[in-house]
Amino acid sequence: MPTAKLVAALITILLSIVRVVPAQTYSVLHSFTGEHDGSHPLSGLVMDRAGNLYGTTSTGGNMQGVCGEVGGCGTVFRLSLKNGGWIFTTLYAFQGDYDGQTPQAPLTIGPDGALYGTTVYGGADSCTIGYGCGTVFKVTPPASFCGTAMCGWKETVLFRFPEGIDGISTPYGGVVFDEAGNLYGASFGGGIGICSYACGTIYELIPSGNGHWGLTPLYEFTGGADGASPMSTLLRDSRGNLYGTAYAGGFNQYGTVFELSPSGQNWTFKLLHEFQGESDGQFPMTALVMDAAGNLYGDNTDGGPNGGGVVFQLSPFGNGWSFQVVDSPTGGVTGPVNLDNVGNVYGTTGGGGSSNEGQVFKLAKNGNSWLEQNLHSFNGADGATPYSGVIFDSAGRLYGTTDWGGGNQVGVVWEIAP
Numbered sequence: 001m002p003t004a005k006l007v008a009a010l011i012t013i014l015l016s017i018v019r020v021v022p023a024q025t026y027s028v029l030h031s032f033t034g035e036h037d038g039s040h041p042l043s044g045l046v047m048d049r050a051g052n053l054y055g056t057t058s059t060g061g062n063m064q065g066v067c068g069e070v071g072g073c074g075t076v077f078r079l080s081l082k083n084g085g086w087i088f089t090t091l092y093a094f095q096g097d098y099d100g101q102t103p104q105a106p107l108t109i110g111p112d113g114a115l116y117g118t119t120v121y122g123g124a125d126s127c128t129i130g131y132g133c134g135t136v137f138k139v140t141p142p143a144s145f146c147g148t149a150m151c152g153w154k155e156t157v158l159f160r161f162p163e164g165i166d167g168i169s170t171p172y173g174g175v176v177f178d179e180a181g182n183l184y185g186a187s188f189g190g191g192i193g194i195c196s197y198a199c200g201t202i203y204e205l206i207p208s209g210n211g212h213w214g215l216t217p218l219y220e221f222t223g224g225a226d227g228a229s230p231m232s233t234l235l236r237d238s239r240g241n242l243y244g245t246a247y248a249g250g251f252n253q254y255g256t257v258f259e260l261s262p263s264g265q266n267w268t269f270k271l272l273h274e275f276q277g278e279s280d281g282q283f284p285m286t287a288l289v290m291d292a293a294g295n296l297y298g299d300n301t302d303g304g305p306n307g308g309g310v311v312f313q314l315s316p317f318g319n320g321w322s323f324q325v326v327d328s329p330t331g332g333v334t335g336p337v338n339l340d341n342v343g344n345v346y347g348t349t350g351g352g353g354s355s356n357e358g359q360v361f362k363l364a365k366n367g368n369s370w371l372e373q374n375l376h377s378f379n380g381a382d383g384a385t386p387y388s389g390v391i392f393d394s395a396g397r398l399y400g401t402t403d404w405g406g407g408n409q410v411g412v413v414w415e416i417a418p
Contacts, residue, residue: 026376028383029053029079029086029399030413031406034060037090038075039410041401043106043174044335044388046115053079053399054091054115055388055413056103061093066101066131073101073122076115076139076153079413091115091153092139096122099155100135105174105233106389111181115139116158118171118185123160133161133169136183136205136213158213159205161187168201168217172231173287175205178240182206183213186230186244191220199228199249202242202260202267218242218267219260223249226271227256232336233287235296243272245284245298250274254282255300257314272296272314272321277303280325281310286336286389291343297326299333299347308332308352311345311363326370327363334358335400336389345370348386348400353377357384357405360398360416375416380405383412 032039038057045055060072067073073096078089094100100119108116116138123135136159142152161169168190175185183205191201199221205213221228227246235243242260250256254275261268275282281300288298296314304310304325311326311333326345331352338346345363353359354377362373375398378384384405390398398416406412 024375025417026382027415027417028406028412029415030088031408032057032060032411033408034072034410035063036061036075036093037088038077038093039072039408040403041411041413042104042387042403043401045391045399045401045413046107046109047391047393047399048109048113051081051393053413054107054109055401056105056107056117057411058102058104060410061090062095066096067094070096070101070131074103074119076103076107076117076155092155094119094122094155096131098123098160099157100137101131104172108175108177110138110177113141115153116175116177116183118174120170120172123157133189134171134187135160136171136175136185156211158183159215161190168203168215172285173233173244176234176236178236184218184234184236184242186232186234188229188231188247191217192222195223195228195248199223200230200246202230202234202244219269221246221249225249225251225256225274226269227258228253231285235288235290237290237294243288243290243296245286245288245300247283247285252277252282254303255284257284257288257296257298273312273323275300275303278305280304280312280323281328283309289337289339291339296321297337297339297345299337301333304328306330308349311337311347327372329359329361329372331356331359334385334387338390338392340392340396346375346390346398348388348390350385350387355379358386358402360386360390360400376414378402378405380409382406383414384409 039060061075073094076092101122102120123132168187170188175183202219228249229247246256257273259270281304284300300309306328331349334350335348357378360375363370383402386402388401
């Protein structure tokens with residue numbers, strides 16, 4: 001029989017555990033209808049200084065002409081917090097012609113306050129890949145004040161990707177800025193190499209001052225040890241180095257992690273890791289993130305101990321990089337990982353959770369290991385199959401999207417409050 005003192009001590013311990021594990025409150029901020037507001041958001045969100053959320057949907061929006069044939073060409077949207085509620089606004093609906101079609105990457109808020117992004121298709125009408133080889137675009141607010149929530153923003157195409165083995169095509173990843181206002185990105189196709197549509201490139205877009213942008217290929221993948229078919233948004237550090245992942249290529253054709261460093265007028269390519277498959281996963285598709293110590297974190301979508309990819313860490317070590325598998329979450333990693341200000345790692349899985357509809361997870365460092373915590377299990381009604389990553393606000397709230405689920409089963413925008 002436990003003594004009264006022992007029972008009291010156990011109760012005190014349990015209560016202390018409850019206090020240090022805060023409750024998580026999950027909310028659906030918007031459930032997409034598949035009509036003017038869009039459907040199937042594949043990308044994550046970005047937040048401006050005022051706390052507004054911006055994102056894209058891959059389909060929905062305009063349902064006329066070419067767009068009607070593919071379920072809509074996608075939208076750019078905003079969620080604004082007002083009087084304790086969130087107001088959803090469709091900022092732009094793609095027309096599927098020269099303006100682009102099917103945005104899948106997260107937006108970037110430029111130094112001018114405009115939204116910058118890419119579409120996988122659309123643009124040049126001579127491209128045989130889908131309905132065009134893709135675009136880089138920006139969306140800007142109306143020049144004059146508008147008193148309604150339905151004011152359309154202006155979309156401007158900065159670059160239309162050309163067709164051909166020497167051209168650059170199909171940008172699945174987004175774009176990032178440097179201090180001079182130039183943009184950097186990766187294309188799935190184009191360049192050189194042995195791949196079906198060539199093996200992809202890293203490119204730079206430079207504004208000419210008259211509204212036009214010139215494109216310069218910085219690196220062309222060969223499909224060999226360097227990798228092939230990059231699909232992620234690049235990460236740029238304070239020294240101007242670019243980091244990313246290639247979906248395929250490498251010794252086992254399971255993908256790679258790379259660094260591209262400026263060297264005078266040229267760029268130097270460095271291979272950081274080649275994936276092996278079963279032990280460390282394969283086929284990375286998402287962007288990397290860097291902590292204050294210069295360590296890189298990322299994930300891949302297949303292979304690994306549990307067959308659904310891994311979350312990994314790459315740390316500078318001498319003249320090279322040391323690779324470590326952080327975790328292999330059940331359900332299959334889908335979205336890019338992100339870090340909070342104390343180094344915890346957050347991400348999403350496409351399956352798993354209590355309803356096998358996906359989950360939001362947190363990885364907390366515990367000595368030399370990592371502890372996985374399920375922050376939310378999607379049940380279909382509140383979302384399903386998230387492909388987006390997680391972003392934070394200053395109060396520690398988490399935000400993201402799901403590709404499926406919600407009231408119309410075409411995706412939601414969600415919030416998790418501590």
